Amino acid sequence: MTSNLLHKWIGVRSLFLVCMLICTQISFGQNQDDISSTAKVQAIFDEFTEYRHQNKLDLALETLDEAAKIAESNEDVKLLLDTYHQFARLYLEEGDRDTAIFYWDRASILLKDVSYSFGQAFHLYLDAALRFEEGNNFQSLKSLEESRMLSNNRNLSNNILLLEAYIFTNIEKYDDAIKNLHALIVNSDDKERAYLATKANLQLSTISIKLNDMEEGIVHSKAALELAEKHGFSKEIRAANEELSKIYETIGRYNEALSYNRALEQIKDSIFTIEKAKLDADKADKLRFEHQMNEINKLTAKNEELSESKNRSEITAILTSAFLTIISLLAVSLFRNNQIKLKTNDLLYTKNKELELARDSAVSAMEAKTNFLSTVTHELRTPLYAVTGLTHLLLEENPAEHQKEHLKSLKFSGEYLLNFINDILQINKIDADKLEPLSIEFKLEKVLADVVDSLQQNANENKTKLILDYDPNIPNQLLGDPIKLSQIFMNLVGNALKFTKNGKVEVIAKLLKKEEDQVKLYFEVRDNGIGISEDQQKNIFDSFEQGSIQINREYGGTGLGLTIVKSLLGLFGSTIQLESEIDHGSSFFFEMDLKCDEKAIDEVSFELNPEEFDFKGLHILIVEDNKINQVITKKMLTKKEITCDIANNGNEAIDLAKANTYDCILMDIHMPGISGEEATRQIRKFDPDIPIIALTAISLDDSLDSFYKAGCNDVVTKPFKPEVFYQKIGENISKSKMQGLI
Numbered sequence: 001m002t003s004n005l006l007h008k009w010i011g012v013r014s015l016f017l018v019c020m021l022i023c024t025q026i027s028f029g030q031n032q033d034d035i036s037s038t039a040k041v042q043a044i045f046d047e048f049t050e051y052r053h054q055n056k057l058d059l060a061l062e063t064l065d066e067a068a069k070i071a072e073s074n075e076d077v078k079l080l081l082d083t084y085h086q087f088a089r090l091y092l093e094e095g096d097r098d099t100a101i102f103y104w105d106r107a108s109i110l111l112k113d114v115s116y117s118f119g120q121a122f123h124l125y126l127d128a129a130l131r132f133e134e135g136n137n138f139q140s141l142k143s144l145e146e147s148r149m150l151s152n153n154r155n156l157s158n159n160i161l162l163l164e165a166y167i168f169t170n171i172e173k174y175d176d177a178i179k180n181l182h183a184l185i186v187n188s189d190d191k192e193r194a195y196l197a198t199k200a201n202l203q204l205s206t207i208s209i210k211l212n213d214m215e216e217g218i219v220h221s222k223a224a225l226e227l228a229e230k231h232g233f234s235k236e237i238r239a240a241n242e243e244l245s246k247i248y249e250t251i252g253r254y255n256e257a258l259s260y261n262r263a264l265e266q267i268k269d270s271i272f273t274i275e276k277a278k279l280d281a282d283k284a285d286k287l288r289f290e291h292q293m294n295e296i297n298k299l300t301a302k303n304e305e306l307s308e309s310k311n312r313s314e315i316t317a318i319l320t321s322a323f324l325t326i327i328s329l330l331a332v333s334l335f336r337n338n339q340i341k342l343k344t345n346d347l348l349y350t351k352n353k354e355l356e357l358a359r360d361s362a363v364s365a366m367e368a369k370t371n372f373l374s375t376v377t378h379e380l381r382t383p384l385y386a387v388t389g390l391t392h393l394l395l396e397e398n399p400a401e402h403q404k405e406h407l408k409s410l411k412f413s414g415e416y417l418l419n420f421i422n423d424i425l426q427i428n429k430i431d432a433d434k435l436e437p438l439s440i441e442f443k444l445e446k447v448l449a450d451v452v453d454s455l456q457q458n459a460n461e462n463k464t465k466l467i468l469d470y471d472p473n474i475p476n477q478l479l480g481d482p483i484k485l486s487q488i489f490m491n492l493v494g495n496a497l498k499f500t501k502n503g504k505v506e507v508i509a510k511l512l513k514k515e516e517d518q519v520k521l522y523f524e525v526r527d528n529g530i531g532i533s534e535d536q537q538k539n540i541f542d543s544f545e546q547g548s549i550q551i552n553r554e555y556g557g558t559g560l561g562l563t564i565v566k567s568l569l570g571l572f573g574s575t576i577q578l579e580s581e582i583d584h585g586s587s588f589f590f591e592m593d594l595k596c597d598e599k600a601i602d603e604v605s606f607e608l609n610p611e612e613f614d615f616k617g618l619h620i621l622i623v624e625d626n627k628i629n630q631v632i633t634k635k636m637l638t639k640k641e642i643t644c645d646i647a648n649n650g651n652e653a654i655d656l657a658k659a660n661t662y663d664c665i666l667m668d669i670h671m672p673g674i675s676g677e678e679a680t681r682q683i684r685k686f687d688p689d690i691p692i693i694a695l696t697a698i699s700l701d702d703s704l705d706s707f708y709k710a711g712c713n714d715v716v717t718k719p720f721k722p723e724v725f726y727q728k729i730g731e732n733i734s735k736s737k738m739q740g741l742i
Contacts, residue, residue: 040071041079045086046191053195055234081110081119088126097133098346104130105345121151128163134353135358137167158184162196174207181207198227198236204242209250217247238267251455380417388414388719389632396639404672414719438705439595442482444521445470448507451489455497460626462501466493469508473521475596483704484568491565492525492588498558500529500585512591519596528585537578541566613730615640616662620729622646623653624695625671629718633666633695636722650679657683662690663733667712669696677710684711689714691732695720 044067051060064083071080084107086479094099104126111123124147131140144160144167149167150624161180168177187193201224208217223242227233241264248257391411399407452468458468475555496505508524532540541562565588566576572592580586620637622644624630630646637644645660647653649671657665665683671675680692694712707715713732 027672038570041067044070045082046664048086049191052093055230057094058092064090077114078116078119081107081116082122083116083121084110085122085126088128092129092133097130100126101130101346101349102342105342118151118156121147121153121156124150125156125163128160132163132167132170134357135738136356137170138166139356139360141610155189156194158187158189158192165200166456169203169207169210169455171719174211177207178204194227195233195236198224198231198233201227202236202239202243205240206245209247211244214247214251218244221247232605234267238264241267293319318699346739384414384719386628386632387637388721389629392722393632393635438483438672439479440479440482441479443476444474444478444485444509445476447482447486448489448509451486451493452507454494455490458494458497459505462503464497464498464500464502465504466497467504467506471510473511474509474521475514477596479595481572484571488565488568489523489525491562492723496525496529496564496586498525500527503528503585510686514596517595519593519594521594522589523592524587524589526585526587531582531584532578532580532586533582537580540578542577585651608694613734614728615642615726615730618642618643618733619661619728621653621656621660621662621665623650623671623676624668625649626668629668636725640726650674650676653679654682657687657690664691664693664729666695666729667692669694677706680703680707680710680712689736691736693728693732 024559044063048060048063048067051057051063062087068083070076071083084103088100088107091097091103104123107119107123107126122556128140128143128147131143138459141164144164148157148160161184165177165180165184168174168180180203181200184196185204187196190197201220205217205220205224208214208220221240221243224236225244228236228240239680241260245257245260245264248254248260273363388411391407391414395404395407395411448468448470452466456466493505493507504529505525506525508522510522511519512522513520562576569576569590574590574592576588576590578586579589618640620642622630622633622637624633624646625648634644634646645656645662647656650673653665653667667676667680674682676694676696680694683690683692688711691713692711694707694715695718696707696715704715713736714728716728
């Protein structure tokens with residue numbers, strides 16, 4: 001029995017070993033086939049690259065067609081995808097954009113069903129090339145950046161560098177283009193080293209001509225010609241001869257120009273070139289037709305295969321014939337539908353491109369408008385500072401009674417213009433997404449009280465009561481953006497006062513809900529003024545809208561206040577609501593979520609009234625590059641018996657701050673040389689305590705946050721109201737002295 005078991009075990013083991021040997025041989029045979037197929041495909045692509053560089057279009061197309069057949073035979077989607085990509089690139093380089101898009105679209109379909117990072121990267125590279133060819137430089141750069149992130153293939157990276165250089169040249173970023181091209185001249189690409197270096201030299205020559213550096217252009221053109229002739233790059237030979245002929249003619253060396261021009265004419269007029277162009281065009285048309293008919297050919301071959309079967313009964317043959325006839329008709333119908341679909345896709349693609357161009361044009365127009373308005377508003381502030389400052393000084397110098405009326409009108413006009421400029425700048429910042437809400441500790445009651453106090457004079461002039469109804473249950477310390485909240489209420493309350501005479505305006509703040517460190521607040525500005533009709537309410541928050549032309553003429557204003565309110569509330573995730581009735585007043589209300597800090601300790605208040613400030617004997621440094629502004633600021637300080645030194649730029653400011661002791665520094669931000677921000681940073685290194693107040697005609701790109709981070713204690717925007725100017729100086733010097741005593 002033991003012997004029988006032993007024999008059985010040996011038999012099973014022998015059978016297992018035989019099976020393992022057979023499987024190993026099959027697997028080895030398959031691996032050998034895979035290796036052989038891969039090597040063959042690689043050799044085909046190497047041949048294609050060489051033919052492409054030498055502009056042998058017919059041979060390049062034949063090699064790609066062979067690669068496509070291998071891919072279809074092996075059902076290798078990735079290889080077919082690579083082949084379609086190379087077809088697309090080749091046709092794009094030959095100027096046949098429609099055929100390039102034909103193959104690019106087919107690659108797009110294959111990419112949907114396969115995970116292939118290099119294929120996706122190359123697809124984006126071709127998308128960039130198509131967009132560059134259309135003139136969409138910035139969209140092309142975006143596609144190249146996405147392509148670079150998907151693959152680190154050296155050859156693809158080098159081609160991305162080359163296309164980037166072409167784009168940088170188009171948008172006149174010559175330094176970036178030259179940097180890319182010099183890297184390509186010394187590239188170590190294992191596939192296209194000489195070709196990339198040739199193209200780089202040609203582009204460097206083009207840039208040199210644009211920069212009027214003809215000698216450098218000659219050097220790079222000759223380098224390109226030498227490489228092209230050595231490796232048989234026919235297109236590049238022609239391009240290099242064209243460049244050299246053009247350069248020598250420009251600099252007046254006509255003999256050399258004639259020499260290269262003759263070489264160029266020989267290339268253009270050669271029978272080989274003409275015949276080759278015809279042959280290439282015929283070959284391209286033939287391959288394109290073959291690929292479009294590929295599906296029908298497959299079905300026809302299947303039909304013939306089934307028809308030749310000898311083991312079918314007559315009835316089965318008849319039925320099969322009928323079935324295949326139907327299939328063939330369906331295939332033809334499918335082909336026609338596919339042609340219609342392709343034409344529709346082409347139309348859609350064209351329309352999409354038109355829409356993209358329209359979008360790009362609209363974005364460019366918006367950016368141009370924003371930059372124009374920003375520049376205009378910024379530049380208006382400097383002369384406006386002179387107007388308001390000189391008017392203030394003249395009013396304080398006891399003018400004659402008949403002059404006072406004119407000066408007051410001038411002051412009013414200056415302040416009106418200043419408010420208009422501020423509104424336009426605010427709208428520009430919102431449109432350009434350059435405003436972000438702060439998150440700092442503040443006292444809401446003080447913010448609202450300051451708004452009410454500052455507008456109390458306006459209320460008195462209209463014989464209107466201005467009332468603050470503040471809920472005492474609202475936490476004392478909140479986290480948010482007090483500056484933007486103040487802007488919101490200044491606009492809402494100022495608007496209500498403008499349209500309310502002999503009436504009442506209420507500012508209401510209520511606590512709706514409190515959960516841990518979150519509060520929901522309700523705000524309302526209510527008046528009993530002229531009211532707003534239902535039709536006017538639809539557009540009341542649009543820019544430059546004030547309900548009607550009559551209202552605009554009677555009450556004045558820009559119509560930007562409510563637009564700013566709506567946009568600022570959008571930053572907090574809140575929405576303004578309106579209820580109004582003609583002759584019964586209006587109510588603007590909204591809710592807002594804020595964070596609170598119950599554990600926060602109230603800070604000791606250092607605030608003083610303007611009458612309590614003692615300016616006499618103070619010594620201040622004025623940093624200002626504009627001579628008129630220097631004179632006006634100095635005179636305004638002299639009125640308060642303040643002495644001052646003047647620095648014309650940031651470097652002088654640093655030197656004077658080191659050599660002298662000042663009570664305060666008034667720092668202009670925009671100056672030649674180093675800016676006011678940089679000067680402030682340098683001063684803070686050796687004097688961290690001196691109050692520094694930024695005086696600036698703030699522009700679209702300026703950020704109050706950056707001023708404070710640089711070390712400024714406060715900011716006053718030019719042109720400013722004198723009372724605000726003195727208030728800021730007094731507050732900051734007083735705080736500094738009190739904190740020093742503590």
